Amino acid sequence: MKPVVTIRESQLEALFRAYIKVDAALVVRGLGPFYHNRDTAVIPGAQIAELFSLRHDRDDEHAPPLDVAIPAMANTPERFELFCKRKNIRLAGIVFSTEDGGYLLALNIVPEDFIIEGQGLHISDFSQIDASVPALTLIGMQRALLAEARQAAIDLANAQSEALELLDRTQRLGRYIVHDLANYLSIIRLNVANLARSGGSAEAGRAAIEAATRHVGDLVLSLERLTGHRDVEAAPLPVDQTIRSNLAFLAAALPADFSLDFIGSAAQAAVRVGRTELITMLTNVIVHARGAMPDGGSITISTYRSDRGPTDEADMPGEDWIVIKVIHDGPGIDEEAVRLMLDPQVLARPDGADFPLRSVRTWARSIGGDARITALPETGTDICIYLPISRDTDEAEPLSAPMPGIARQRTARTLRVLVVEDEVHALDAVVEILRMDGYSATPACNAAEAVEALANGDFDILLTDVVMPERSGVELAHEVEARHPRIGIILMSGYLPDESLLQPHWSMLRKPLDLSLLSHALSAAHAKLADSATA
């Protein structure tokens, strides 16, 4: 038969990457590039029948041996399939006879399946026109896209739960900030009212307002940060110095029968928080402690550095913490209360006694730390606030001047208080503060209005200014006590009135009002009422 075309070795390689030339005795004489660097044992001199079998062998016992099949299939258009005995390789093609009496097995690789992985195949194992390359590549892409879609679904779920958590955290933080803002606002109002009165100390009032507005400004900054309104990076704040210089401010949150000590051992350690955040947080802890200690006592704040974080697990090496520990010797809270407090499922109520501590923990977590609260049976409560130490302390902010003493209140009772004050702004401020703190407060501008209010409703306490036109607060108090013997009486005055006019069981508050003393007087009046009710 005359050859139709003559093809060169390089063309043969390009068309049939896995061709094999054998002689008449079926010994390998030449081979395509597919076998290079593959451990198939297909080398010149090898017996083809020892290397391969006919593909049918696997399921067809009657398939003829290769030395019969090859001559029989030579020069026919029939598909010829070989199965490698050594490796999981399948080859397919057709058989030609050659002029030297041998055969050309014009073969290409047939992928076992259409997944690239695990087959050790490369693009160059396939001839230029072999559709296996796009098939394998496209299936590879499809698998990659499926993996991507799966990952996208996971990312979406994560993003969703992150968003929900963020919303939750934002709402919680928002509530805390609103609560703190309201507190500072009431301090400002009260002092503005006091300033408006000529009797008060202008300097103390001014300083208090200034400090409170600074804190409000910082809280607004926190809000801006929270809402993403501004990218604010707090500069590292040296904790010990900050607490020390604000100790007077913190102590002002406590009535006189409390002592507050500070032992700072954290040296220059600084954290990335705003000054007001830190002070507001400590105020919250102290206010909580005060609530737990009705008879007064001592509160100690101490600081130290630690390489152990709030979790008991070993920390990342190099992670450094500052611990702010607040211990008080009051009766403390019991373990169940601590558990409830830390249970995220239990909703925090702004008027709940645990609100301050929850807000402390939320805040600590918002800056990468945490708070641990341990009830010490009999002896009190131990609160540890862990904050991550900022490494670059060099740029620490300069210290602020010490704060003037202003008290913050956070008591929660539903006493009904009738407030009598002729100075309208002062009246508003006191009523506002009492309402903030959970009291029910009714304003009256003079004695006549007060009497009218008493005729229309029940009150537990009469809180009245002394100096008023027409009828004085002392006169009013006598009259009210005569008609309502169970009511508690608290007088407010810029000067001390004639003691002979006062009843010994009445309370007397000096103006400008010290909020902690006001709260104390209200609690005492409440306690007295409760005692007389049970007596």
Add this chain to the structure above:
Amino acid sequence: MYGMAHRALRQMMLDRLGPSVWAKVERETGTGPADLISLCVYDDSKTIALISASAAHLGMEVDEALRVFGRYWVRFAELSSFGPIMDFTGQDLVTFINNLDRMHRSVVLAMPDARVPSFTLIDETRERLLVRYRSDRTGLETFVIGLLEGLMDRLNETGTVELVDRPGTAIDFAIHLDRS
């Protein structure tokens, strides 16, 4: 350019500068998850915006950022779910470059709007490979240099890549291999 490039860029920025900087890049360029689908083809202006915004954050010129990105891209591709296709393309530099066009041609069968480049090995000595790059895009020279450097990293070669000629619309790169 296709979304896989955007994903790779995102990953590079996340590795280098963290999530908050990438969030800024996304904000600055109005990018969202819909711009990050691997086999979606996006307008080149999107890719350019992303790269220039990233370059600004990296403190680099765009060309320098493109080169760094090209080098990173290869590593990203091999670690991503496209790794098997990279393996399939070749395990040595010469084979890989010779197969790159076939791989690209196969890949874009499913992406009608993609415009893939062509790479031809036009000269090969033991220490120097001369690669001709043809593309209907311009300005990606440093990206290609980075990609070829990335391929050397991947295929255990060291050396340098240099733009040596611009015959017509093509660009020739020489890969000088440290082989002695």
